[in-house]
Structures are given as structure tokens and as C-alpha cells.
Amino acid sequence: MAKCYYEVGSKNYYILKEKVKLPKFQRGLVWSEKMKRALINTIKDGLPFGALLLYKIKDEKYDYQLVDGLQRLSTVMDFENNKCKYFELKEVAKKELKNISSYYRKKFPTKLIPDNLDTIIEKTIKDVLVDNTIPEIKKSIAAKQKFKAELPGNDEDFSDLVQEKVSDIQDTIGNLIDLNDLNFPVVIFEGKAEDLPEVYDRVNSQGTKLSKYEIFSATWNNKEYLVDDDEILNWIDKRYKTIHEKSGLDIDGYNDNDDGGSPILDSKKINLFEYAYAIGKIIHEECGALFADEGKNVDPSAIDSIGFALLVVCLGGKFKQTEKLPNFFVKGNSENMIDLKNKLVEVAKQVNEYLREYIVTRDKKNVTKYIEAQVVSIIATLFKLKYIIEPDLTITRNEDSKNLIPRFKRNMPRHYIYDLISDYWAGSGDTKASNILNVKNIEDNKYLSLIKKDSWRTVISEWLVTQNSKPFRNVPIINKLFLNYMMCLTDMSGVSFSASQAFDIEHIIPISRLTKKFGKGPFSALGNLCFLPYFDNRSKHDRTVYEDLSDKRIKHEYKARVLIDKFYYPTRKEIKFIESNATFTDDNYRKFLEERSDYLIETFSDIICGSK
Numbered sequence: 001m002a003k004c005y006y007e008v009g010s011k012n013y014y015i016l017k018e019k020v021k022l023p024k025f026q027r028g029l030v031w032s033e034k035m036k037r038a039l040i041n042t043i044k045d046g047l048p049f050g051a052l053l054l055y056k057i058k059d060e061k062y063d064y065q066l067v068d069g070l071q072r073l074s075t076v077m078d079f080e081n082n083k084c085k086y087f088e089l090k091e092v093a094k095k096e097l098k099n100i101s102s103y104y105r106k107k108f109p110t111k112l113i114p115d116n117l118d119t120i121i122e123k124t125i126k127d128v129l130v131d132n133t134i135p136e137i138k139k140s141i142a143a144k145q146k147f148k149a150e151l152p153g154n155d156e157d158f159s160d161l162v163q164e165k166v167s168d169i170q171d172t173i174g175n176l177i178d179l180n181d182l183n184f185p186v187v188i189f190e191g192k193a194e195d196l197p198e199v200y201d202r203v204n205s206q207g208t209k210l211s212k213y214e215i216f217s218a219t220w221n222n223k224e225y226l227v228d229d230d231e232i233l234n235w236i237d238k239r240y241k242t243i244h245e246k247s248g249l250d251i252d253g254y255n256d257n258d259d260g261g262s263p264i265l266d267s268k269k270i271n272l273f274e275y276a277y278a279i280g281k282i283i284h285e286e287c288g289a290l291f292a293d294e295g296k297n298v299d300p301s302a303i304d305s306i307g308f309a310l311l312v313v314c315l316g317g318k319f320k321q322t323e324k325l326p327n328f329f330v331k332g333n334s335e336n337m338i339d340l341k342n343k344l345v346e347v348a349k350q351v352n353e354y355l356r357e358y359i360v361t362r363d364k365k366n367v368t369k370y371i372e373a374q375v376v377s378i379i380a381t382l383f384k385l386k387y388i389i390e391p392d393l394t395i396t397r398n399e400d401s402k403n404l405i406p407r408f409k410r411n412m413p414r415h416y417i418y419d420l421i422s423d424y425w426a427g428s429g430d431t432k433a434s435n436i437l438n439v440k441n442i443e444d445n446k447y448l449s450l451i452k453k454d455s456w457r458t459v460i461s462e463w464l465v466t467q468n469s470k471p472f473r474n475v476p477i478i479n480k481l482f483l484n485y486m487m488c489l490t491d492m493s494g495v496s497f498s499a500s501q502a503f504d505i506e507h508i509i510p511i512s513r514l515t516k517k518f519g520k521g522p523f524s525a526l527g528n529l530c531f532l533p534y535f536d537n538r539s540k541h542d543r544t545v546y547e548d549l550s551d552k553r554i555k556h557e558y559k560a561r562v563l564i565d566k567f568y569y570p571t572r573k574e575i576k577f578i579e580s581n582a583t584f585t586d587d588n589y590r591k592f593l594e595e596r597s598d599y600l601i602e603t604f605s606d607i608i609c610g611s612k
Helices: 013-019 033-044 070-081 094-107 117-129 136-150 156-174 193-205 212-219 230-247 263-267 272-286 306-314 319-329 334-359 372-386 399-421 429-437 453-467 477-489 511-518 534-540 545-549 560-567 572-579 586-610
Strands: 006-012 020-022 052-056 064-068 183-189 224-226 269-271 387-389 395-397 503-507 529-533
Touching (some): 013 070, 013 183, 052 193, 094 117, 117 136, 230 263, 263 269, 269 272, 272 334, 306 319, 306 372, 334 372, 334 399, 334 477, 372 429, 511 586, 529 560
Parallel strands (some): 052 183
Antiparallel strands (some): 006 183
């Protein structure tokens, strides 16, 4: 019989949490609140909830390393400190809530009783109980004080009742799960330390818990590189700090310093997973327009896979060969790895700027969706146009293709929207990106080629047929993107804008009138949309622009001729059919969409092929 390198048992929660630390290859905290509540309810009901995989270590402070089970252990630790957020009060404290409500209803005049009294009571208590700034022993007093502001006319007797019942609720919730008696099932691995990443890989590859990038954090854990770059090191340090703060558990090799310093910042030694992770974070932070989330905070614990993908394709591999990335770094050194990072970030920022005017409106609203394979293929194309990488990661300027960069700058934004309209990236984006990047001659790369006018007409026509048949109300992102391209490519001379002029998506035939007349239909089809200046659009409510222009009380910045020429608004004759109940029919609306679609096909094809 084969030797067994593990033993099975159980460990008390309170003992366990003090004796376990995390390996650096652990993923971040990824469970949703719903998943966390489900685990706590499972424990409350006395049902099996899964085992922890531990590795026995020799350490003065810790007995075990947590190989698998971070989500479960950290959830219970969070529950210990925030019990009340895991249960609905109306389910676990029905009696106490009813007592408070009944007392108030009997004690005070009907005219003082809010219609939503029960909701107010439950929310007020819940807010106090989940507020971590209030010590547990003072929560009942805090609830008493808060009710004085929330409910009119309550007296000291009512306040005392609230304090008593809130204290009872705390006891009720605290007794739902006795953590003193909670034992975790555990599997303790007793094999070799160098086998841990492989064990982690095998355990998690049998479920849906880890992405391939999280697997790499385990399998690439042992090889370290000296990388003296504060930008990279700070992102890695923030990742571990965030995981530590969220989980409450120490991380092997990170929380070992007694002086409170950071081993990452002190040693400057990182593994390849950490390097690729940091590049992804830097690009995400620097290139917000590309990620359709400009202005949002970047979560340090989450993994942005773009760093892995860009490294492998720029170094000559394919999307599906990320596991081979370590092969490219055999001869790498600190200086070259820093230079590679800088060049990748530089190129990504250039792409971000090339596309920004097309995918971000004047008022900074992003109007695109992020497709990783598309963005990686674009950034990697520009990287290959600009640079050549030697096997030792030395990077030199590619003088042979510098004259191709202007072609890339002009044609790439056109391919960007063309591919989204045609749904090019549906299916195997990895394969398509590899095909784009692995052409024998860089001049054959698609982002350098012109798209013919007939091709534009065909793809837009097929797209609009679907648009005109779908009964949707909300405006699709691709529609906003298309209209923003039209604005960007249009000569706006003669129209004055402020630097931050805001625009609205305008329903040419007001959606409220369409809904009232027909109930549902393709009300947000492209043919019924255009961009209009914010203040003009908001002033007209459910009128068309022409109806609004007839109102002498309204001062308009832009007149009808400007709207038609610069904003592609239809003529009054084209939409006059809605002004009469007899002509405002479904057939006439759909006829308008078809004629409008023909106009947009020709207009867009002309301006995108004719602009520089």
C-alpha cells in the first residue's frame, strides 16, 4: 500500500486561528457576502462545511500553514467580530422586534406612528449592531440614543425597552453558534515543503475555486528574482497587506518581521507571479479608459490577468502558453525586468491615449466594454512595432517598423469599434489574438490595415438589422460608443464647447411617448439615438427638439441647422409623424428606424473612411 502523507482530524477554532499562517501563494478573499452567509448558516444548522488543508511547520509562533480553506476560516473569523451582519433580524429576533413595535403602537398616538414603523425599528437596530466603531457592550445604549432621533415622541420607558431588547438580540445572535465548541475538520499534510504548490494546484484544480493565474501563484512560488523597482514592490506589498487585513491571518514570509517592516520592500525579492501581477495592476491603474472603469479604485488583492497575458505574447509566446512564462526569464536580471515593465506600461499608456477620445465622452464618461484579448492584441502589436526583445530580456528599438506606427495610430481605433460591432471577439478570443500577433510579417498585422467602405456598410447594416428588431429600453454600450465615434470624427468647427461639456444620449422619438403608445419595442435602437448637449436635452422632457424649439420661453444654445449638421439629428419632416395620433403608428416608427439606419450606415462609413 502506498504511503499516506497526510492525517485527518479536527481542530478547535480558537486554537486553530492562533496557530495558522498563510503561504504567499494564497489567493485573496473572493467570497461574496451571500457565500459567506451561506457558510455561517451551514455551521449554525450543524451540517458539514468542508475541511481545511494544513501543512505542519516548525515555527516558534505557528504550528500550521493554511494550504487550502482561507475563504472558510476567514469567514468564521469575520463572523466572530461581526455576528449581526450574518443574520436577518426579522428571522432571528422576531419576538424582540415585535415587542418594541407593539409597545410603541400602544404608547403613542396614531398620528405619530410612521407607516413604515417596523422597517425603521429593524434598520435602526441593524445599523447599530453592525457598526464596528461601537463596542459590543455599548451597542444597546447606542440603539437607545439613536431611536430618540428616529422616532418622534418616545419616552424613557420606550428607550429602556429598546436597550433591554437590543441586549437580548445580541445574546440571541451570540448563542446561535458557540465558537468555543466549533471544530474544523482538517487534513494535515506531512510531506515535503517543496511539494506544497503542487498540492495546492491539485486540490484546487478539481473544483472551480481558482483561475489559472491563481494556480501560477503556487507553481511559480519558489523561484525568486531581485527586482529593485518601487512601483512593482509597492503593489505586491499592498496585495499582501490587504489580504492580511481582510483575513486577519498572517502570511508566510510577509508577517514574519518583528519590527513591522515589509520583507517585500526590504529584500526586493519577488517571484514571477508577483512580477506579472504588479504589471497588470500598474497598467490597470494607468490606463483606466481601456478598462472602462476610469476613476475607480483598484483592489490590490484582486488579480488582473492582463499582466500575465501581455508578458507571454510580447515575449513571443501564445495566450494559452502562460504556464511557459518562466522559460522566458531564465536569463533575466533586475535591470532588464524593470526595463520590460517600463516599456509595457509605456506602450499601454500610448494605446490608452490613442483610444481615449473615442471611448470617453467629453464629460469623462466611459462608453466601452473591456475585452482582454482585444486590448492585449492591440498593446502587444504596438509593443512589437516599437521594440525587439533578446533572449536575455534586453530590449532594443525596432527601427525597421517605426514608420508603421502612424498607420497603427490611425487604423487601430477603427478596428477597435469594427470588431465590437461585428462581435469579432466572441468565442475563442485567445486564438484570434494569437493569430493577429503571430503573422510572419508585421506589416500584415490587422491593426495596420485599412477597412474598406463596403466592409463598414456591410457590418453596420447587419448590426442594425438586429438593433431594429430587439425590444430593449436601455441604451447598449456599443450604441453609445458608435455615437461617440461619430462625434469624434466630425468637424465641430462653428460649435463652441466648454472643456467639460456634458452630453446626454437623446432618444429622438421620446421614449416616454413610445412606451405610452406601443408598450415595448426597439426604443433604444441606434436609429432613435444621438448625442445632445446636456442642458438642451434635459430642458425638453418628452418633446422632440423641434417641438422644444417652438417654445419661445426656452433659450437654446444650438439651433436646428447645427443639430442636423453636427449632431446628426433628423430633419423635422422625418419625425413629424409623431405629432399626430393618426400618423404616430408602429409602421411609421419602424419605417423611420429603417430610413435612419440607412442614413447612419452611409454617414458613418463616409466619415470614418474619409477622416485622417
